[in-house]
Amino acid sequence: MTSLPDAAERTLPRGRSLPVPRRVVLFNVKYSPNLGDGLLSECLERELGRALPGCDVVSVDLAGRRHYPLVHGPARGAVLALLERCPASLRRLLAGAMLHLLLAFRLRAHYRRALRGAEAVVVGGGNLFTDADLNFPVKIWGALGEASRKSVPVAVFAVGVARTWSRPAARLFGGALGRTAIVAASVRDEKSRETWSSHFRGTTAPLPDVVVDPGVLASLHFPVALRRKGSRKIGLCVTDPLAVRYHSTRASAANLEAWYPAALQSLVAHGFEVALFTNGSPEDRGYLYRRFEEWIRRAKGPVTLSRSFDDPAALTTFVSGCDGIIGHRMHACIAAFSFGVPAVGLRWDPKLDSFFDMSGRSAHMLDPARVSGREAGERILAALADPFDPRPLIARAQAQVAGLAASLQTILAERALARR
Incomplete structure (x- = not known):
């Protein structure tokens, strides 16, 4: 410039x-x-x-x-x-x-x-x-x-x-x-x-x-939610496999139907409470509504469905109140970083890899086409154990x-x- x-x-x-x-x-x-x-x-x-x-x-x-x-x-x-x-x-x-x-x-x-x-x-x-x-x-x-x-x-x-x-x-x-x-x-x-x-x-x-x-300036311009002491809340950001295929490749979405419920089971098995959410895209929300009851039954643990968000403030309030998040959507991960919330990014678009590289968190990218959802619990534990300071960025x-x-x-x- x-x-x-x-x-x-x-x-x-x-x-x-x-x-x-x-x-x-x-x-x-x-x-x-x-x-x-x-x-x-x-x-x-x-x-x-x-x-x-x-x-x-x-x-x-x-x-x-x-x-x-x-x-x-x-x-x-x-x-x-x-x-x-x-x-x-x-x-x-x-x-x-x-x-x-x-x-x-x-x-x-x-x-x-x-x-x-x-x-x-x-x-x-x-x-x-x-x-x-x-x-x-x-x-x-x-x-x-x-x-x-x-x-x-x-x-x-x-x-x-x-x-x-x-x-x-x-x-x-x-x-x-x-x-x-x-x-x-x-x-x-x-x-x-x-x-x-x-x-x-x-x-x-x-x-x-x-x-x-x-x-990345979200924490400067939106309020932060209070986290419950001792909570182990993970937000799982769900993206419709159709959207992943449309904007990326079919291979990126090939196993998401099996990956999401396996990830939920893994997170519950590792002692986490899981809140299912989306960034607001109607195709994502519709996909989640069609699946969440079956996923919750299979998870056999504390899994809830978050409400729809009306604006970015509602989204950032939710993200800032989590202890960690997992998802494809770039700005859910960016907001999490801004509020100091560890994120595991799900690979689908180079833009997400680029942000994780820029923020020094590339070790916490996960490719659902290569890594089973059964490993989600271990991957979020690794992200939580890797501290970072968002202030320089x-x-x-x-x-x-x-x-x-x-x-x-x-x-x-x-x-x-x-x-x-």
């Missing part, structure tokens, strides 16, 4: 303070049913607002949503199941056509309204530079097109970048960044940096820095958000001077 002292000394008279933007728009998927997206969005909103006192920092959901879902219905799961049965080329064609219609008739107006009065735009964080049937390529292309119309400077912050894009996705992402004033860029792991560099080689897109996912994330704020202030100062 832009170095504040160098840029400020190059453009500002001595003693002149940097301007604070009146309004900054964050393009993300804050109101996704997967509350991990809301968690990182709220953390970035609040931390950037802290770094820019008096600035109106607002999130604009790329899908046009305006609030957290109140109904956890089955529609998304049905769509995923339908898309999974289609050949990849047909699936991409159908999804792309629907997305372009949605963009034309609803989303462009949504983006345009949100950008009124905005002096800067930030895209991120989250796994936004991915090609899941052109979903993000189309939406980011449309959103940045509106930012370009208004000549608003854009920063990309803490995004995930997928290794494989279709040709239409590459054209959309390339077009989005090519016509936009990208003033700073960062990604959330080294693999994303490598893939960004590969995708945008030979273009004007800046080489990104690697920053910490802003979700939290401080690093804070400094990086402050750096983002400084970059936005610097570019606004440079533009103001250029207009004189």
Whole structure:
């Protein structure tokens, strides 16, 4: 990202303070049913607002949503199941056509309204530079097109970048960044940096820095739950095998039907109380509802089903009250780390491995395709016995958000001077 002292000394008279933007728009998927997206969005909103006192920092959901879902219905799961049965080329064609219609008739107006009065735009964080049937390529292309119309400077912050894009996705992402004033860029792991560099080689897109996912700031912005003295509560975050297959590989989900109940039995056998939960995705919740009664009967011990969470605060309160968690979902693990709760990550997507590497907890990744659920009890015991201090990574994330704020202030100062 832009170095504040160098840029400020190059453009500002001595003693002149940097301007604070009146309004900054964050393009993300804050109101996704997967509350991990809301968690990182709220953390970035609040931390950037802290770094820019008096600035109106607002999130604009790329899908046009305006609030957290109140109904956890089955529609998304049905769509995923339908898309999974289609050949990849047909699936991409159908999804792309629907997305372009949605963009034309609803989303462009949504983006345009949100950008009124905005002096800067930030895209991120989250796994936004991915090609899941052109979903993000189309939406980011449309959103940045509106930012370009208004000549608003854009920063990309803490995004995930997928290794494989279709040709239409590459054209959309390339077009989005090519016509936009990208003033700073960062990604959330080294693999994303490598893939960004590969995708945008030979273009004007800046080489990104690697920053910490802003979700690690959860313990600074959400309340912590009180843990019961002497408790041995493990939260098991359940993900629908369909979702794992759709976003990863079939091998990653091949044995989850047997793995989950075996893991529950192992945890109970090791003396733990287990609370089943999800990050909020309706397909995950529906899968859990269909299975939990049988799983609890087979576990023959203290296993409970947590309530649905309405927002990220409810999710983080639950996670912070556990003694340990196990799961695929990245931001359940990130929130746990932030609150000092040991986590065992279930391998399915490189982004989760990257966070465990960055946080020094890679020894506590577990591949369900290779390690039986019967070993879950031993693996969580090992994680609990391996202490860690989240404060250095939290401080690093804070400094990086402050750096983002400084970059936005610097570019606004440079533009103001250029207009004189």
